[in-house]
Amino acid sequence: MKLYADAPGRQARQVLGDLLLVLWAALWVKLALVVRDATLALATPGEQIEAAGTGLAGRLRDAGSSVGDLPLVGDEARVPFDGAGDAADQIAAAGAAQVEAVQTLAFWLALCVGAVPILVVLAVWLPLRWRFVREATAGKRFIDSTADLDLFALRAMSNQPMHRLARISDDPVRAWRDGDAPVVRALAALELKDSGLALPRV
Numbered sequence: 001m002k003l004y005a006d007a008p009g010r011q012a013r014q015v016l017g018d019l020l021l022v023l024w025a026a027l028w029v030k031l032a033l034v035v036r037d038a039t040l041a042l043a044t045p046g047e048q049i050e051a052a053g054t055g056l057a058g059r060l061r062d063a064g065s066s067v068g069d070l071p072l073v074g075d076e077a078r079v080p081f082d083g084a085g086d087a088a089d090q091i092a093a094a095g096a097a098q099v100e101a102v103q104t105l106a107f108w109l110a111l112c113v114g115a116v117p118i119l120v121v122l123a124v125w126l127p128l129r130w131r132f133v134r135e136a137t138a139g140k141r142f143i144d145s146t147a148d149l150d151l152f153a154l155r156a157m158s159n160q161p162m163h164r165l166a167r168i169s170d171d172p173v174r175a176w177r178d179g180d181a182p183v184v185r186a187l188a189a190l191e192l193k194d195s196g197l198a199l200p201r202v
Helices: 006-068 074-142 145-161 164-170 170-179 181-194
Strands: none
Touching: 006 074, 074 145, 145 170, 145 181, 164 181, 170 181
């Protein structure tokens, strides 16, 4: 698989583009983590409510147990403490629900902040890079000697703009048919350059 062009200038641009993509992704992942941490800070009151409710419920039940040991009136005296303990449990549950809601919000906010910009850039970058890799890899299989230049010269006459062909020859088709080596080589060079490949050495 050929990832980068043979031409140094184009290769440097491709490497720079890949590095910039990695830096872009790292930046947005970092920002997503900052947003997540800032959002999770909103869960602190819920955690405090949950802890306070749980602690209060435990103390009320302990008090109810102590009162329940009293002779004659113990069971009746214990009922309000148990009811208050149940109410404290509901307060703790509300705090836990608030914490869970904040954690869910933090996850989705971080995902949106991090994923959306990265996916937008990938949607542009990935097809371009994949097209280059596919074309360069396929072309590399065909070009291993000067004898393979005819194919690329023929493709150049089909794909390249007329003004580029005119700079090479007044009649590139006839020159190609006649096997004019310099013209064939120049035509092939145009197509190979677009594919990110260099001419094979003579």
